[in-house]
Amino acid sequence: xxxxxxxxQKQFEELRAKFDAEVLKCSELxxxxxxxxxxxDQTSKLLPNTEEEVKRCQxxxxxxxxxxxxxxxxxxxxxxxxxxLRADLEKSLKDNTSLFSKIGREDKLNADNRSVVDxxxxxxxREIRTLCNTMDASISxxxxxxxCIEKFYFDMILLFSDFTKYYFTALFNGCRD
Numbered sequence: 001x002x003x004x005x006x007x008x009q010k011q012f013e014e015l016r017a018k019f020d021a022e023v024l025k026c027s028e029l030x031x032x033x034x035x036x037x038x039x040x041d042q043t044s045k046l047l048p049n050t051e052e053e054v055k056r057c058q059x060x061x062x063x064x065x066x067x068x069x070x071x072x073x074x075x076x077x078x079x080x081x082x083x084x085l086r087a088d089l090e091k092s093l094k095d096n097t098s099l100f101s102k103i104g105r106e107d108k109l110n111a112d113n114r115s116v117v118d119x120x121x122x123x124x125x126r127e128i129r130t131l132c133n134t135m136d137a138s139i140s141x142x143x144x145x146x147x148c149i150e151k152f153y154f155d156m157i158l159l160f161s162d163f164t165k166y167y168f169t170a171l172f173n174g175c176r177d
Contacts, residue, residue: 049164055158063153067146074142078135085131092124
């Protein structure tokens with residue numbers, strides 16, 4: 001009977017040791033679970049901000065991707081117009097040369113042609129000045145527009161930042177209650 005009690009006592013101690021080991025494992029798993037839950041909560045809190053930041057960045061990129069080709073189109077159009085004007089100017093210079101050679105042939109036509117050339121040069125100068133002023137105004141207007149857009153998006157980002165701070169503060173305070 002002493003041997004049976006001793007065997008039962010031994011089995012009891014072995015079971016007790018296994019039980020204590022399982023309790024320790026459960027405790028360690030509970031600690032890991034708590035840490036994982038905290039990590040998940042932090043990740044869940046950061047995810048909306050990160051998603052919103054990604055959306056903002058994607059919007060900014062798509063906006064930039066839209067503006068850059070439009071600016072390139074405008075630059076190409078201006079370059080093309082400059083080429084056309086240069087060709088017109090070169091043609092005008094050739095016309096002027098031809099006129100001056102004809103002017104040398106006849107005195108009467110000399111006075112008439114001189115007046116025509118002077119008027120043409122005045123008009124050309126005025127048109128070139130007008131073109132330069134138009135180009136300066138256009139560039140200035142584009143710069144103002146870009147500054148306005150930049151200010152608008154900066155204001156929107158600040159507004160969104162204030163909104164998210166308010167929202168998460170309200171959400172956090174709501175969760176505490």
